[in-house]
Amino acid sequence: MNRRLLLAFATLSVLAVTAGCTGIFGGDQISDKQLEGDGNATYDWNTTADVTLNITSGEYQAVYDFSNRSQLKIFERESLGEETPVNVGTVRFRYRNGTVVTLNQSQVKRTNSRTVFTLPSREGKLAYTAPHRGKSFSTPTYVEGSYEVVLPRGMRVGTPILSQVRPDADQTEQLDGRVHIAWAEVTADNVVVRYYLARDLLIFAAVIAAGVLVALLGLAYFRLQIRQLEREREELGLNVDTDGDEFDQGPPPGMG
Template sequence: MNRRLLLAAGCLALLAVTSGCLGIGTGPVDPEQLDSEPAAAYEWESNRTAHIAIQENTQFRTVLETNSTTVELYREDGFGGTNPLSVEAVRYRYPDGTVLTGTEIREEGGEIRRTRDETVVELPDDAPASGGSLAFTSGGTPKRFTLPTYVDGTYEVVLPPDRRIDFPVFGQVSPRNYEATIDEQSRVHIVWAEPVTTDSISVQFYLQRDLYIFGGIAALVVLVGVGGLLYYRRQIDRLRRQRHEMGIDVEVEDDDDGPPPGMR
């Protein structure tokens, strides 16, 4: 009975942790995490409501034009709920070009904290309701990028060098009303010039060399299949020759005139 009680208590504790009921990981985001340096400069002058640059290490840098003094950052968990988005290298840029780090945002009356469902960014007290920009770095998954549309407006996603979206199955973009161009650094720019109305954007991409690898594997499979078919046909031909040499396939003419007289 004691073992059953311990097992039940352990399962309950696990459910509590996984559902966030214990509040583990909530509260103010660590200052060192907030003030860390981004891998590259944020694109403040993109002329898009949201600019997202995906890095080769699967992290991405985002710049959002703010239309509210509070921004809620999250990911959908696949079960109808949300999880807080992990952020680092947080910056806020005033309309006049002044840039604050994460701790400076707090010093000016703002806050950056995690709840069970989202990461809440409260801008400084003197931040305008619109016109400023919030930048942060977060993590993603290899070769697939999905993010909720936190702000209404136009979006741009920049892929790492030598990544592509053109080949079906390997490359997919949603929503579909986008334009794609390639810059001098071999980076694909995916632009939604019209305001995005979907709840999220999604980009599945691939390395150019992936197509060569896939093509090589497909060619190898075809060669193995053709070689197997030829071997099978040769084996059949060899067996036929052996049967012929053994007389198995030789038809014997029946010269018998029938049973002896009286037996017919």
């Protein structure tokens, strides 16, 4: 009985060590089902920028237009600056002739800190989806070139306190209710966009207006209190006019 327990314990230990090594050495694979994603998923292949990042509710779609490239490695930064692989899904590649294929496990691998795409052709477009939350978006610039970020419907930039675009965009325009931010050439290490819901601007303006109103009322109350104190001093005779006081008539006779 003891031998059986020891054998079971040894087996569990081996499995635990194996699982640990898998995580340490980056052997975590992405399933073909995840790469296939929704069979009806579509991408905008008619993008004109080298990199297009389309942010929607809960995720974003990335489309990279490649020329003479065989591999792409992507990552994201955690709150403490740690680099981790991007959890991608619905990965597609479009050849120059228009043929679209799904990349498989051998072409999309996850290492300890990177998600690595091995492209089926050196020319074409790579597209994938990845999760996203919140009202800010940032990505390392894995490739240099032109970039375009499309914000979720109803989101805006332009108010300094509520939004930020870094580096400065070359063009910002609204098309079909969505804001498009474009850069002709990005050489910075990261693209960062912080945005706000359109109605947030109205709430912000209302808060500022309420703050100004409170400040004006406080100032009016303060001045009213000062005037009331001045009247009370006059009533008590504390505000005595010293003009013409006998002590201001000059020195005594003979000491002038």
